[in-house]
Amino acid sequence: MNFPSFSLAGKNAVLVGAGRGIGYTLALGLAQAGADVVVASRTITELEDLAGRIRHMGRRCLPHPVDVQKLNSIEALQKAAETELGPVDILVNNAGGNVNQSALEVTEESWDLILNTNLKGLFFCSQTFGRQMLNRGRGKIINISSTFGLVGFKNRASYASSKGGVTQLTKVLAIEWSKSGVCVNAIAPTAVHTPMNEKLFSDPEWRKDVLSRIPIGRFCEPVDLVGPMVFLASSASDMVTGITLPVDGGWTAW
Numbered sequence: 001m002n003f004p005s006f007s008l009a010g011k012n013a014v015l016v017g018a019g020r021g022i023g024y025t026l027a028l029g030l031a032q033a034g035a036d037v038v039v040a041s042r043t044i045t046e047l048e049d050l051a052g053r054i055r056h057m058g059r060r061c062l063p064h065p066v067d068v069q070k071l072n073s074i075e076a077l078q079k080a081a082e083t084e085l086g087p088v089d090i091l092v093n094n095a096g097g098n099v100n101q102s103a104l105e106v107t108e109e110s111w112d113l114i115l116n117t118n119l120k121g122l123f124f125c126s127q128t129f130g131r132q133m134l135n136r137g138r139g140k141i142i143n144i145s146s147t148f149g150l151v152g153f154k155n156r157a158s159y160a161s162s163k164g165g166v167t168q169l170t171k172v173l174a175i176e177w178s179k180s181g182v183c184v185n186a187i188a189p190t191a192v193h194t195p196m197n198e199k200l201f202s203d204p205e206w207r208k209d210v211l212s213r214i215p216i217g218r219f220c221e222p223v224d225l226v227g228p229m230v231f232l233a234s235s236a237s238d239m240v241t242g243i244t245l246p247v248d249g250g251w252t253a254w
Contacts, residue, residue: 004236009034012085013233014077016066016125017095019046021194022144022222026092028053029226030233035090036060038081042067060085068095068121071128078128087136090233091129093122094144096162100200103157111158118162119169126173126184133182140233143170143186144225147248150188163188167244174242183241185232190248192220216249 013030017023019041027039031054039047039054039061047063054061062084067073081088096118099110126141133139148156149163166186173184191210193201200206201219211217228245231237246252 004234004238006230006234006236007034008090008230008233011035011089011233012038012081012087013090013092014038014040014081014088014129015092015094016040016068016077017093017144018050019043021196022189022192022225023092023094024050025222026094026225026229028057029223029230030090030092031057031059031061032226033230033234034059035233036085038062038064038077038085038088040064040066040077041095066095068125069116071124074121074125074128078132082132088129088132089139091125091133091139091141092144092229092233093125093142095121095125096144098156098159098196100155101157102155106157114158115162115165118159119165122166123169126169130173130177130182130184134177134180137181139182140237141173141182141184142229142232143184145170145186145188145244147188147190147246147251149186150244150246150252170244171242178241183232183237185237185240185242186244187225187228187232188244188246188248188252189220189225190214190246190251192222192225194222213251213254214249215251215253218249220247220249 013035018039051061051063066077145166146163148160170186
């Protein structure tokens with residue numbers, strides 16, 4: 001019996017939204033599992049340290065700027081990735097943002113910013129890289145969603161809407177593309193301690209409220225997402241597609 005491997009050796013991966021926080025750690029996780037990695041973010045300067053660490057691990061790494069709200073920027077990223085590393089086997093869509101507002105405070109500008117980044121940008125990254133994967137008959141796409149794409153939470157009207165869209169989009173792409181060899185899945189973490197969330201984590205009332213909903217009794221750290229991502233990127237998950245995997249300490253078990 002041949003057991004599947006969790007190794008990503010010989011694979012080329014693109015991680016969008018790699019500059020810090022979750023994306024920074026996931027990029028290191030891809031390299032640790034054996035993949036060569038293109039790391040992309042809005043500004044190239046915040047990628048240099050990450051690229052250096054990945055190269056120190058013995059992996060090839062290309063830092064490249066991308067603005068997921070602009071299709072030509074996504075297309076440039078795809079072309080650079082294939083030129084420098086070769087065919088892309090794995091795409092991790094991690095670019096995202098959040099505006100903490102009550103429903104009555106949401107403006108058209110903030111709504112468009114969150115939806116265009118978290119959902120529209122993710123779709124066109126998937127479409128651009130997915131087209132090449134489909135042509136080759138293989139590929140893994142992993143979308144970073146959120147617990148708030150599965151359950152509601154106050155002051156998250158735009159964010160929860162975008163992440164709920166990611167959950168549904170993941171299903172649709174899986175239905176359309178899996179028969180052609182491209183598996184599409186998502187990971188839905190609970191509140192993750194990152195620089196972007198530092199203000200929230202400094203609020204004792206918010207911390208108490210959120211922790212009361214997590215049976216495992218602690219917040220998520222970026223490294224908690226590495227194992228699920230490597231699984232979904234590897235041949236060990238070849239029969240898994242269309243799922244959103246909660247990494248939430250049991251929040252959605254209620």
